[in-house]
Amino acid sequence: xxxEDVPGQLLKALEPISRLGGNIQSIMxxxxxxxxxxxxxxxxxxxxxxxxxxxxxxxALRARGVRVTQLGxxxxxxxxxxxxxxxxxxxxxxxxxxxxxxxxxxxxSDLSLAMGDIGKESTARMTxxxxxxxxxxxxxxxxxxxxxxxxxxxxxxxxxx
Amino acid sequence: xxRIVLIGFGNLGRGLSRAFIQKAGFLRETHGLVPRVxxxxxxxxxxxxxxxxxxVRLLNAAENKGTVAAHxxxxxxxxxxxxxxxxxxxxxxxxxxxxxxTGEPGLTHIKRAMLARKHVITSNKGxxxxxxxxxxxxxxKCGVEFRYSASVGGAVPVIGLxxxxxxxxxxxxxxxxxxxxxxxxLTRMSTEGAPFEIVLRxxxxxxxxxxxxTLDIKGIDTACKITxxxxxxxxxxxxxxDVRVIGIDRISxxxxxxxxxxxxxxxxxxxxxxxxxxxxxxLVPLGHPLAVSGTLNAVTFELDxxxxxxxxxxxxxxxxxxxxxxxxxxxxxRALGG
Numbered sequence: 001x002x003x004e005d006v007p008g009q010l011l012k013a014l015e016p017i018s019r020l021g022g023n024i025q026s027i028m029x030x031x032x033x034x035x036x037x038x039x040x041x042x043x044x045x046x047x048x049x050x051x052x053x054x055x056x057x058x059x060a061l062r063a064r065g066v067r068v069t070q071l072g073x074x075x076x077x078x079x080x081x082x083x084x085x086x087x088x089x090x091x092x093x094x095x096x097x098x099x100x101x102x103x104x105x106x107x108x109s110d111l112s113l114a115m116g117d118i119g120k121e122s123t124a125r126m127t128x129x130x131x132x133x134x135x136x137x138x139x140x141x142x143x144x145x146x147x148x149x150x151x152x153x154x155x156x157x158x159x160x161x
Numbered sequence: 162x163x164r165i166v167l168i169g170f171g172n173l174g175r176g177l178s179r180a181f182i183q184k185a186g187f188l189r190e191t192h193g194l195v196p197r198v199x200x201x202x203x204x205x206x207x208x209x210x211x212x213x214x215x216x217v218r219l220l221n222a223a224e225n226k227g228t229v230a231a232h233x234x235x236x237x238x239x240x241x242x243x244x245x246x247x248x249x250x251x252x253x254x255x256x257x258x259x260x261x262x263t264g265e266p267g268l269t270h271i272k273r274a275m276l277a278r279k280h281v282i283t284s285n286k287g288x289x290x291x292x293x294x295x296x297x298x299x300x301x302k303c304g305v306e307f308r309y310s311a312s313v314g315g316a317v318p319v320i321g322l323x324x325x326x327x328x329x330x331x332x333x334x335x336x337x338x339x340x341x342x343x344x345x346x347l348t349r350m351s352t353e354g355a356p357f358e359i360v361l362r363x364x365x366x367x368x369x370x371x372x373x374x375t376l377d378i379k380g381i382d383t384a385c386k387i388t389x390x391x392x393x394x395x396x397x398x399x400x401x402x403d404v405r406v407i408g409i410d411r412i413s414x415x416x417x418x419x420x421x422x423x424x425x426x427x428x429x430x431x432x433x434x435x436x437x438x439x440x441x442x443x444l445v446p447l448g449h450p451l452a453v454s455g456t457l458n459a460v461t462f463e464l465d466x467x468x469x470x471x472x473x474x475x476x477x478x479x480x481x482x483x484x485x486x487x488x489x490x491x492x493x494x495r496a497l498g499g
């Protein structure tokens with residue numbers, strides 16, 4: 001999208017997205033690449049549950065005078081969350097992530113760690129983003145095998161079969 | 162009139178007796194049912210009166226003297242099998258303690274009662290987890306009714322809901338929070354941020370967890386219930402050893418916190434579907450029907466027509482469980498045309 005180079009414009013664009021159920025993932029604000037009309041190009045990535053919501057957000061943006069210049073969509077990205085409990089660091093979390101990222105159409109998109117006291121187990125929360133449900137399931141069963149080998153307790157979502 | 166024998170007079174037997182006293186008028190007027198307890202047995206002895214025991218005095222004997230045998234005319238040393246074989250009765254309640262390895266003594270009590278042509282109601286998970294198919298077909302062969310609602314979910318009518326009200330559906334999956342002790346522990350860890358060991362000790366002090374909490378925290382109690390549900394609702398021939406079990410003893414408050422930050426909580430969930438019997442900690446979205454707190458139990462059925470049905474309620478306690486025990490009696494009364 002292109003925004004006027006005056007204060008408050010970015011907020012004006014973000015507000016309807018979050019209000020209408022969009023989950024903003026990244027914002028790239030490119031001030032050095034102003035358009036001939038002096039507008040600032042902004043690239044936004046957000047996630048939304050369905051097309052109806054997306055259309056509502058686009059309409060709200062237009063109503064506020066935000067110029068959407070380009071729209072790219074990737075449908076059906078699937079996210080799965082899992083907890084790992086055990087000696088996360090000692091069993092090389094880097095290796096665990098690399099193995100998942102090596103799968104086609106799969107990416108570890110978020111990782112949070114809570115360290116246990118010395119000698120106690122730690123916990124990691126991992127979010128895996130996959131192109132579709134099948135790939136997400138492959139990633140989860142791969143993670144389960146890795147967890148079993150590294151003696152980590154893996155807790156998956158109720159909905160994951 | 163229904164002549165009743167109570168085998169086992171611990172918390173559940175006493176809770177049921179109180180319900181008989183409290184609801185005598187209601188049972189007679191609403192259901193045309195007059196329960197008459199003709200014998201009660203505990204491990205020390207028995208009290209028998211074919212004209213009907215006075216339940217207030219029976220409760221006093223058990224609470225003040227430690228055994229039903231202290232009731233007027235009671236006999237120390239009389240066993241459950243003596244009573245089952247020799248006392249004229251319509252229904253035997255088997256309410257002794259659960260043994261998940263052998264199912265005994267409950268298993269023998271139930272079989273002998275059936276062979277003596279007495280209907281059986283039980284809360285005892287042991288015999289059901291060990292020998293469900295055998296007991297189910299023995300009941301049919303002997304032409305007696307067999308009910309076990311109280312064995313899963315306490316007051317929550319899991320089995321009755323599935324077998325009666327959802328009878329038009331194919332049940333594809335059953336999943337649930339089936340153990341109040343572990344759910345209490347996970348809830349307290351979540352609200353207090355306290356470690357597992359501390360919360361477990363608190364639960365033991367409150368009498369929510371047993372002195373030896375192994376069966377609960379290792380998920381074995383839930384696995385027993387999953388076995389019973391698989392057999393009684395899904396028509397499987399499952400054994401306890403068929404259930405893949407993980408307990409909650411590795412769950413830390415940090416794990417629950419990380420789950421919460423992602424809008425989830427951790428619950429010990431039992432899952433039964435054809436080809437998969439499993440118990441383990443799972444991430445459950447906050448606000449999900451299974452995200453119940455404290456000692457509550459909750460069950461979700463996945464169905465072909467109704468899609469999803471969930472129920473929740475109190476999974477333990479003598480008064481709450483007497484709801485299921487009494488419900489079974491009324492159900493038998495109706496089945497017999499009463």
